[in-house]
Amino acid sequence: MGTITYLSSFISCVSDRSLDGVAGGAALAGCVAQFIGFSVISAKENNLGGILAQALCTPKVQLPNITKNPMILVPTVVASAIVGPVSALIFQLEAGKEIAGLGLSSLIAPINLISSEGWEVLPAMVITYIVIPVAVSYILYIALKKAGRIHSGDMTVPQS
DSSP: OOHHHHHHHHHHHHHHHOOOHHHHHHHHHHHHHHHHHHHHHHHGGSSSHHHHHHIIOOOGHHHHHHHHHHHGGHHHHHHHHHHHIIIIIIIIIOOOOTTTTTTGGGGGGHHHHHHOOOGGGGGHIIIIIIIHHHHHHHHHHHHHTTTTTSSSSTTOOOOO
8 A cells, every 4th residue: 555655646746747748648648548448348247327437437436346356457557558658659649737637537638638739639539548548458358358367247337
């Protein structure tokens, strides 16, 4: 737990100072990968409401499942690690620190990017925010499932 606390403190410190521009865009891409990745790899185990909750609200609904099987994090974390550099180095997507950690929550960040950058940013967003996270997350999910590290039912969103 100490490492997680240290890491979150570090991220908060960095985000307050320099998470604008391309760095903010990379952070946003990594965050979006969690929203998209969890939605896709858990789709067979959840109803439409569960899928939309992860895609448009927060992937935090998976926290109870992550505590039971932390391996479900691997596909989306790897996807995040890939899309951050793609966003920064290939597409130079920029985002302000105010939206860098929003992911797809209520579609605020994508709408903000389109309104500030124009529609020409859309292809880069689709590749960075959807195509790559879906492909990476799903391939790793299948590999981990075949290896017996992820099982059916591991990602069912708890219903209240």
